[in-house]
Amino acid sequence: MSAPVGRPAGTxxxxxxxxxMYEQMPRALPESQVCFTPQYIETGPPGSAVRITHLTLSTHVGTHVDAALHFLPGGRSIEQYPVDAFVGPGIVVDARREGVVPVTRAEIEAMDLDARAGDIVLFCFGYGRHFGTPAYRDHPYLGDDTADWLVERGVKLVGVDTTTPDLGGAHRPPDYAYPVHMTLLPRDILIIEHLGPRLEELVGRRVEVNAVPLPIRSGDGAPAPVIARAVPDEEIR
Structure with missing residues (x-):
């Protein structure tokens, strides 16, 4: 992975x-199955125990990337995006807070963030450490106007350490319109959900990100082993 010309890479x-990933991991829908079934097979060298594991998994549990097809009939599926859509420079925004509290555009603008066209923007709410606990359901989210700000900045990928960048399922009204998803995905600005607790190590930094997901054919999303590293001596404000 190389950084675009003029942008230092992380070192x-x-x-x-x-x-x-585990069978009791959080999931947005009760019917989203997560099942790991080990099987031992007889072939193999003497004295061995050859094991393979069968995996039943929704594409939207654990750390994953949403494709446009997740919300938009006829939208691009996950394997139709180029690798460059998932890798590159970006920033980690310190948005840590407790409870169902939005990040507003006014708040973001007051931070004077160094968000550039083509960046990957990761929002750290500090909720990766709540993964698997009841507190994880009552998480912060991005305001509608913050999604507009991201579009205006020309970012290519947005990530959160919560179940969704939108208002969490337990708090949505019946006619909820998913404003963040419906602002970003039609523009092929993809979304990473369920980032882990180590995101807090990178807050306030420019970073290099690799979030390449599994290339599931016709996938509306896919698990992604997201990694990032700081760009030395570069802060985002």
Whole structure:
């Protein structure tokens, strides 16, 4: 992976930003199955125990990327995006807070962030550490006007350490319109959900990100082992 001309690449330690995968992991829908079934097979060298694991998994549990097809009939599926859509420079925004509290455009503008066209913007709410606990359901989110700000900045990928960048499912009215998804995905600005707790190590920094997902054919999204590293001596404000 190389940085665009004029942008320094990260040279620090790669930080794992993915959540662990396990059968009781949080999921947006009760019917989203997560099942790991080990099987031992007889072939193999003497004294061995050859094991393979069968995996049943929704494309929208754990750390994953949403494709446009997730919300838009006829939108691009996950394997139709070029690798460059998932890698490159970006910033980690310190949006840490507790509870169902939005990040507004006014708040973002007051931060005077160094968000550039083509950036990957990761919002750290500090909720990666709540993964698997009841507190994880009552998370912060991006305001409608913040999604507009991201579009205006020309970013290509947006990530959060929560279940969704929109208002969480437990708090939505019946006619909820998913304003963040419906602002970003039609423009092929993709969304990473369920980033892990180590995102907090990178707040306030420019970073290099690799969020390449599994190339699931006709996939509306896919798991992604997201990693990032800081760009030395570069802060975002």
């Amino acid at each position: 620090g330690e790669w930080v794992d930003l993915a959540q662990p």
